[in-house]
Amino acid sequence: MNKFGTINCSNISIYKNHNFQSEVVSEVLWGEPFTITESNISWSKIKLLFDQYEGWIPTPNIVYINKESANILDQNQIPVHSFSLHHKITNIDPTKDIHIHLPLGAMIHESSRKQPSLQRIILHMIGVSYKWGGRCSYGIDCSGFTQLLYKFLRIRLPRDAKDQAKVGMTVPFGEHKFGDLAFFGKDEQNITHVGFIESEQMLVHASGVVQKELLTEQGIFNNQGTQTHHLLLIKRIK
Incomplete structure (x- = not known):
């Protein structure tokens, strides 16, 4: 069939x-x-x-x-x-x-519709609840969120974080920039989370809700100063 x-x-x-x-x-x-x-x-x-x-x-x-x-x-x-x-x-x-x-x-299908900036899309998505398997503003998971942002760039990312980590080139921490993807987990064989880098020290990701949190060389730190995710690698998608 x-x-x-x-x-x-x-x-x-x-x-x-x-x-x-x-x-x-x-x-x-x-x-x-x-x-x-x-x-x-x-x-x-x-x-x-x-x-x-x-x-x-x-x-x-x-x-x-x-x-x-x-x-x-x-x-x-x-x-x-x-x-x-x-x-x-x-x-x-x-x-x-x-x-x-x-x-x-x-x-x-609206080819004449002007597409907004990714910053505006991120602003729209802040506060959207986490939903396992979600790919849109009705609820979204971490890899669904990064896939969604790249959809607006006409780039097709794989669905899962572990597969998204296989795309693009590795970037050392400190050389990252807006649009790079940061991957987290125990080790590179056990990638469990991904986020979208907005600035040198800021990551946007779906964790509980879509939110912005501090990114360091060690990983993600929440507003209380607690590390929540261990950084494994950063990838730049061309």
């Missing part, structure tokens, strides 16, 4: 297995196409074209499209950059005047 689809709602969780008790591993956002590799009346296994992430979503939330439409959606859309954009649905039923609220990060 090699069918193609997108979703009929603003966002939906991707599950590791085909049941709601399974672990949530990521999510599909409005406007993102995927291939369907397995399917029954209740559940379908999909692979996102954006980052090749696989998992299961409920079949009733799928809108079936052809390969050409999937490629157009994948290549010719931009991410929504404001909260709850009131957007007319056109790929479900063009004869009906249906609207949907979209989160920051969902994909729409």
Whole structure:
């Protein structure tokens, strides 16, 4: 089976297995196409074209499209950059005047829309709650946040922190700059967290909520002066 689809709602969780008790591993956002590799009346296994992430979503939330439409959606859309954009649905039923609220990060076809700076996107995202598997302003995890920011630069990062750490070139601490990614964990074989470097001493990351905290050569320190994460490496994405 090699069918193609997108979703009929603003966002939906991707599950590791085909049941709601399974672990949530990521999510599909409005406007993102995927291939369907397995399917029954209740559940379908999909692979996102954006980052090749696989998992299961409920079949009733799928809108079936052809390969050409999937490629157009994948290549010719931009991410929504404001909260709850009131957007007319056109790929479900063009004869009906249906609207949907979209989160920051969902994909729409508006080539003339001016894209904001990453600083403005970060400002929008500050305070968004942490959500395991989240990739948008309705809740986001650490690697979902860095992936989202790079989406606005038209750069496709892998979904998970350990895979994002394999991209780009390593930068020594002290030579880092805005836009570099900092990775954290026990060791480089056990990367558990990633954040976006905003300045020499400031990191933006999703931890509890999306927030800014102090970055040092040792790691992240919270507002109480307690170290919360051990710095492993910094990568620059070209």
